[in-house]
Amino acid sequence: MGLMKINKRGYQLLSAYWFVILAIIAGAIISGALLFYSNVADVRGSEADILSGKIIDCVIKGGIVNQEFVDGNFDILQECKINFEEGLPEFADEEQYYIQLKILNFDTGVEIRKQEIGRIDFEQKCLDQELKGKIEKTFPQCKRKSVYSIDSQGSKYLIKVLTAVRKTEKNV
């Protein structure tokens, strides 16, 4: 190890430079992660889809519709084990869901029965979005499904399900 003449001021500058580089890289990683994970994912459409699927699966078994459901003696929420309670203070005062079920005669198209659960004003908001052909983020997100079924007597039905989920504050 010989005697070395070192420019101390230069090394001080280089140390400061390394801290700056370190800060830039750390800043980029943190901002990238924050930008990616701070994006809110809107799952209301999928939630409405799951809700309608659950109802259809509950009222139709093996291609045969529940007769009590057709007759109107069927408590959807209880029988299908659906709970609309959100348990969040921001949703304590108003319901966030809507279910509409229409039972039609498959051959004639005549409506036999209509049942609504939850916020009935959501239907108009679903219609508005469908007419405009555009999803309004501040509106409830809706899902329509049709399903064919027969009862134990062989009568044919077309069952139309409309579900809507609001929960705008959590998803937008």
Place this chain on the structure above:
Amino acid sequence: MYKILKGKKGVIGETLTWTVATVIIVVLCVLFILAAILIRGTKKFDFDIGINFHEGLVDKDISIAKSFSGFLMTENNYQDLETDIDLCLYEDFFNKVYKEDGKTFSWQLIKGGDSCPKDFSYKQGTFFDVSYKLNNKEIITLKREKDT
């Protein structure tokens, strides 16, 4: 371990190296942030919503699976479960049920062809697959719903 810098040329060379390195690092960081911004917009959720069939198989669209079961029950007249079913009727049936939902149906790749299967028969307790094309793109396999 230490590099002894002698004269200004050496210092200029080192400074230039790190200046270029800094530019590259900053550009890479900016690209990383831009990529994060672009990717975050593509977050999508695709749930395989459906009904559990035999052997744990799942159909994506529960309403189609249920309607198909209802169709089979209707064509069998519900009582005679060993009658042959004309699946060619299914296309008209499907289009009637799902006309308002905007779903269209066409046969696809059944026994090497693209038309409805003529020699199809259904017996109680048997399961089968029928492939068809939905909205002219997504190929879905129909399975008879398990009797419950």
